[in-house]
Amino acid sequence: MSPLDRKLWRDLWRIKGQAGAIALVVAVGVALLVMMSGMLTSLTETRDTYYERYRLADIFAPVTRAPLNMLERLAVIPGVASVEGRIQGGALLDIKGQALPVRAQALSLPPHREPHLNGLYLSDGQKLTPGRTEEVILLSSFAKAHDLQLGDYLSATMHGARRSFRIVGFATAPEFLFTTAPGEFVPDDARFAVLWMNEDALAAAYDVKGAFNEALISLERGARPEPVLAAIDAALDRYGGLGAYERGDHMSDRFISEEINGLQATSLAVPPIFMGVAAFLLYIVITRLVQAEREQIGLIKAFGYTDWEVSLHYFKMVLVIAVAGAVMGCLLGIWAGRAMAGIYQSVYHFPFLVFRVDPQSFVSGVGVSILSASAGGMLVLRRVFALTPAVAMRPPAPMDFSRTGALNERLKGWLDQPSRMVLRRVFRNPGRILGAVLGIAVGMGLSSAQLSVMLGFDDTLDLTFGVIDRSDVAVSFFEPMPAKAAFDLAHLPGVIEVEPTRAVGAVLRNGLNSYRGSVTGLVEDARLNRAVNKNMGNIDMPENGIVLARALADILKIAPGDTLQVEVLEGKRPVLEVKVASIAETLLGSPAFMRMDTLNREMGEWGRVSGAYLRVDSGQLPVLYEAVKETPSVAGVSRREDSRAAMQKLMDTGAGAMRFVMAAIAGIITFGIVYNSARIAFGEQSRDLASLRVIGFTRGEASFVLLGELAIVVLLAIPLGIGIGYYLSFLIAAGFSTDLYQIPTVFRPQAFGTAAIAVVLASLISGWLVKRDIDKVNLVATLKTRE
Amino acid sequence: MNEDIPNTFVTKGLTKVYGEGPAAVHALRGVDLEIPRGEIVVLLGPSGSGKSTLLNIIGGLDRASDGVALFEDQDLTAMSDRALTRYRRDHVGFVFQFYNLMPSLTARENVELVTEIADDPMDVDEALRLVGLGERMDHFPAQMSGGEQQRVAIARAVAKNPTVLFCDEPTGALDSKTGRAVLHVLNDVNAKLGATVMIVTHAAATAAMAHRVIHFADGAIRRVETNETRLSPDEIAW
CATH class of the missing domain: 2.40.40 (Barwin-like endoglucanases)
Incomplete structure (x- = not known):
């Protein structure tokens, strides 16, 4: 091993704390990259393989009742590869x-054969x-x-x-x-x-002998779905076709696709933040190292080493830290990815989900960390080049603070000397201080925004189950029933109040924008299930007109006063032109509301209901359920409490872990920055500190001079982090909101508090680590060295 | 020795050992010493002879392995860290070879650093005038020459009205002209403030300006001389 390489390893060992902190930041960035891109690959590949192997249909065409020979008619539609009918x-x-x-x-x-489409495992x-x-x-x-x-x-x-x-x-x-x-x-x-x-x-x-009520269709490779959908709808129209739709509109596929999109967005946005912080840290740490070793650099150059050789020596140090962090990150990413695959497996029912990382993810993880580390290192190497042996071996002049002059007059009188020292250092190195502040703030903003969004789910629950839906039990019928069916429910044991409702499947259309959903008919003075406005007040259902959920209005790009086309998919399948009356606040789904009697009138079906919301005496629930089971018209009963509990459970399992991960992200970035800044300040100021101690300053007073700078950094970073987090939470909410669920953006003090606590804790730990070294300073030795 | 003047320092059997076992280095081997108040004392001796170690122990920067060091009847060897800090704060001024100024503070502020925490400090302007730097008090260390920086360091050391001023190679990094100017300042401080001044140096000629010269070798005092007639710094051969 060459003497320079031996020096390299010994130097690394000497700054192991700092090198470790930087490697950790690199590792977290790479781990997130590997985990997310691996998860992305695994989910996408598993989904595609699963779909292909079990022949998931490209188009679903529900119909009331169509004779089997219609399947042959569907099969000859241009672009159709195969057809399966089922009940x-x-x-x-x-x-x-x-x-x-x-x-x-x-x-x-089907008997005696595998289904052509939609097989099962x-x-x-x-x-x-x-x-x-x-x-x-x-x-x-x-x-x-x-x-x-x-x-x-x-x-x-x-x-x-x-x-x-x-x-x-x-x-x-x-x-x-x-x-x-x-x-x-x-x-x-x-x-x-x-x-x-x-x-x-x-x-x-x-009662569908010799018929089917759902056709499954797969497309030929490259076939455009739109004409096929139109042809299917035309063919099934007279049999009560309910509108064919693509796989992308199928609930299960929708959810997993949204998940994959979200993962993709996050994997592109989060790791670069860590890489940026790592590059900044390497820059300040290696700068300090070069500064402290200027005499050695001069000496080595005087011996005849070239600028390149000396620069390479320091560049190798950057590489070792970056590669060590990247390798650690890859391992961490695989481990975290496997754990995450377990969580996905519990939510999405894959027959198998093997976490597999595309080798390219490793390559890009390591590559990105080396690139960003080099970016930080390159800036420093310019200094190594610039040092001539003669200059390097002369003792450095004291750091020049005269440029902070404008500050001096103002500082006089109201600050003591140690505070002036702190402030002058801050103003002398504004770039470094800004970098540190920004780094911590972005880390904190990132985690507080994520936490804020997660805590926002509580609002989703409160709004959905506390304000909008105040019923205890929802009952749905197999098919539209006369209004009497709903009021019969009032005679069941324990039922206190009944509120009938009518829901019809429909395609809502505004010009080129359309949405396949449903229209819910509400009674005039709805109490149990309502549409509410921004201020959580009841929206009175207008006699004519439709009320749209905000998410739906956004999708359709429509505003109150505009006219919406509603293509009803049931009954006589009328096409209605309705004015948008107002916008309702919802966080789950994208409903559209009309007055029930208006909806029925437009449908040409008087007094029909499709279900009812009930308020019940909870003590009588078991008896009620028994009675419901005996009621032939009832297709389903759901208790709001169960829906809420299921959602709460999902949030809690994911949220607990995520809260910890997010706090850890803020903590690790802060620790990396504060610890390194503290070590550097300590290296630059150890003589000042020793002098202060000699003059008669206590340990606490001397530490203030050094740690005061970091306190300023942290105090500046926290409000900035809150600001960044606040705006980031809007971006995240907008990015992750879909028509399935909307993420509310509410300022959540707990989220920012948790992130701020993580930042403060990480600062205290790094401050304490450095304070230990301040206390151990050998006064005599430090004062006699020439820097 | 003069019995009328009280001693600033008395040491008995002062010993300092670095390390343990066969690798142990005996920096001080039982030093007995009395330093009367108000004298200029020069400690001479080759590198490693123990003179700086003695200075560090009686200056409250280091601890003895054995023996007693009294400062005006207070036992420094028995003091806690906190008490030693207090001692340095109230009584001791230090001047080092490499000045050790705060680069982020101006000359005046470097002095104020001390006057802010001292019990009975002198006026900052007065301290700077004493070292002949009345004009440049708002400059930062980076804007000053080595001699000027050292004079700020001395001003900083004397501004608290110290009982004792320790100088470890105060002229080691200076040319003869500036060196002499610095010695002048030390002479003045002793004469005007009555502070005991202890100077550790390699430069034997400096001894001519002292009241008392202590020769060190191998961690022990070889001999102590008192100068009947002292030379002015100008007369010292450099």
Whole structure:
């Protein structure tokens, strides 16, 4: 090993604390990069493979009841590769030991063959035996949630009739990666089931013998979906087509696609912040090192080493720190990625999800860290070049503070000398101080914004379940019923109040902008489920006109006063022209509201309801549930408390860990900056500190001179961090809000408090580490050295 | 020795050992010494003879391994860190070879650094005039010559009205002209303020201006001389 390399390792060992802190910042940046891009690759590849292997349809075409020969008509539409017809319907499952019936979706499987499209992955048990109407295959996550075994019997109400089924297999399917009960947005394995049954059995149950009520279509490679959708709608129109839609509009795919998009955005935005901080730290640390070693540099040059050789020596130091951090980051990223894959696996039902990092992620992780580190290092190397041996070996002149002159007059009189020393150093190195302030502020802003957004979910819960929906139980019917059906519910045990509602599927259109959703009809003085305005006040449903959720109005680019086209997908499928009356605040979904009687009138169906919101006596719930199970028209019952609890649970599991990670991010960046700044200030000022001690300053007073500068940095960084976090939270909220859920941006003091505490703690720890060294300063030795 | 004048320092068996076992270095080997108040004392001796170590211990910068060092009847060797800080703050002025000024403070502010914490300081302007720097008090160290910086250091050391002024190679980094000017200042401080001045130096000629000269070798005092007639710094051969 050359003597210079030996010097390199010994120098690194000497500054191991600082080098470690920088490597840690690099490591976190690389770890996030590796984890996120790895997760991105894993999710995308797993999803695509899963979709392909189990032949997920490109187009879903629900229809009321179409004869089987229509499938041949669909198959010849140009661009269509294959077609499958199936029967699907809602069911209520009666689970032993549980009063509330569970909503389920039943799907048919063709006899004697695999389905052409939308296959399923049988994880346990066996396939259905043709002709056995009592056999079912159950969604495995649901089975797991209720501890159901193969051979167990299930009791289900389908189309008003109670039937008993035997479980023969457990399966997952690509169309159920993400399962929520209809109308809900949070997955809850226990509260929604999928059953696969023989075609005959379902045809009998739903009275669709010789017909299908959902067509699945796959497209030829490169075929444009729009003309195919139009052709399908035209073909199915007379059979009650409910509007064909693409895979991208399918709930399960929507959720996972949003997740992947979010991950992609984050993976591009977050790691660069760490790299920037690392580059800044390397710059200030190596600058200080070069300054302290100027005599050695002069000497080495005097011996005959070239500028390049000497520069390379210092550049190697940058490289070692960057590469060490990057390697640490790669390992950390893999570990974190595996843990994250576990979380994803619990939310999205992949049959397998192997966390796999694209080797390119490693390459780019290491490459990016080396590049950013070099950027910091290069600036310093200019100084190494500039040093001539003669200059380098002369003792350096005292640092010149005369340029801080303008400050001097003002400082006089109201500041003591130590405070002046602190302030003059701040003003002499404004760039360094600014860099440190900015670095800490960005780190803090990043974590406080993320935390703020996460805490905002509480608002989502409060608004959704406290203000908008104040019912205890929501009941939905299989099909639109006369209003009497809703009022019959009032006679069930424990029911205090009933509020009927009518929801119809519709495509909302404003020029080129359209949205496939539904219109909810509310009663005139809605109390249990309402539309509210910005001030949380009730919006009176206008006699004519429609009220749109803000997210929906944004998608449709429409404002109050404009006219909206509503293509109803049910009944006589009228196309309505309605004026937008006002905008409602919602955070879950993108609903549109009309007055129920107006909606019914426009539909040409008088006095119809599709469900009802109930206020009930909680003591009588079990009896009520029993009674509901016996009511044939009821398709589903959901308790608001359960929806809220499911959402809360999801937030809590993710949030606890995220809160910690976010605080750690702020903490690590702060620690890296404060600790390094402190070490550097200490290196530059150790003689000053020793002099102060000799003059008779106490340890505390001497430490103030050094740590005061850092206190200023931290005190400046915290308000700036709050400002950055505040605006960043709007960006994040806007970036992550979709029509499925909107992220509210509310100033959350706790979020900023947590991040600020992490910053202060990290500063205190680094200050304490350096204070220990100040206390250990050998007064005599320090004063006799020439800097 | 003169029995009428009280002693500033008395040491008995003062010993300092660095390290342990076979690697131990005996910097002081049982030094007995009395320094009367108000004298200029020059400590002479080769490098490593122990003179700086003695200065550091009685200056409150370092601790003895054994023995006693009394400052006006207070035992420095028994003092806590806090008490030693107090002692330096109230009684001691230091001047070093490399000045050790705060680069971020002007000449005046460097002196104020001390007057702010001292019990009975002198006027800052007066301290700077004493060292002949009345004109340049608002300059930063970077704007001054070596001699000027050293004079600021002396002003800073004397501004607290110290009982004792320790100077470790005060002229070591200066040319003869500036060196002499610095010695003049030290002479004045002794004469006008009555402070005991202890100077550690390699330059044997400096001894001619002292009341008392202590010769060090191998961690012990070889001999002590008193000058009947003292020379002015101008007369010292450099």
